Amino acid sequence: MKIYQTHKAPNPRRVRMFLAEKNIEMNYQEVDIAAGDNLTPEMKVKNPTTKLPFLELDDGTCIGETVAICRYFEELEPESPLMGRSALEKAQVEMWQRRVEFHLLQPVSMCFVHSTGFFKDRMKPIAEWGSASGENAIAYFEALNEHLSKSEYLVGDYFSIADITLLCTIDFARVVKIRVDEKYTHILDWYERVSSRESAKA
């Protein structure tokens, strides 16, 4: 079993941190996406979307999508659950995971690809959309700070995959010079709590 990844990107880090929280050891194979090594015919058979990370099982079955990989291990090794314990908590984790993805990770990613031209050999950047996406991401910090004023983690006092997603997003956002303003003290307190976990080094 192994995971194909690019070490510096935010989505592979989400998976590494998730597995570290569960004490699951993993083999990682680095793929050079800038060189297009994810776009070869052999790789497209395994991973048609060409996005990283993806998991290859010993029988050759491949699972793409960050959260799908995490869900596989959540189900396989349910100790230290990171996707919720009760029905309500599972729904709340799903809700916050998606809020962070839709309102922060995706806008930051859009800002990155449309502003920097990092993938301009394989898609057409639209600068105006890159800029608007960056503004949308920054605008979400207000609501997030308000929520974290009442909650230790995104879902009450329960550390979850949603916190992993938020940490990896905030760190990734530095690439496009988006930082949490010092007025958002509740986000910054949360950041201290989560970034000091051993798994954050994974």
Place this chain on the structure above:
Amino acid sequence: MKIYQTHKAPNPRRVRMFLAEKNIEMNYQEVDIAAGDNLTPEMKVKNPTTKLPFLELDDGTCIGETVAICRYFEELEPESPLMGRSALEKAQVEMWQRRVEFHLLQPVSMCFVHSTGFFKDRMKPIAEWGSASGENAIAYFEALNEHLSKSEYLVGDYFSIADITLLCTIDFARVVKIRVDEKYTHILDWYERVSSRESAKA
């Protein structure tokens, strides 16, 4: 318990169809988003993102995000599971759910809001991004058709929430004049199978 929704939008339909597959009865309260009835201070307390649908439990707890609402009922009423049965199947459902969302539902939604100006009173449409998003959505049909040439549903012979998402997306795409080309026979065969389910009328 009730769900706040706009009947015609694709995300509330995903939830209605999911609940219909599980034979769960629900109360729905219609919200006029064009009039901004989702933006009032009272509604923002319940649902800070202002997106629909959201679920309100009898104790006042609110759950936003389509898939979070579905997950709540999947956990609460695990008969007729729609999010997978084994660890591998749950991962595959998550993978296809997200592929359809990222490569089809979100591009179609972006095309809708950035091309039609439907929400131009609350966000600035970028026509070039709307147009590119429509092209991205159409481009995904090729990979989808290839996959459905080998698979009865998105995850083998198992009907899942991912199929619900795909059906609701294809039907919604008509609003921006995106239709499945007749050359994509495997998608059209799949469409026949899924749209003829009783739950598709929900």
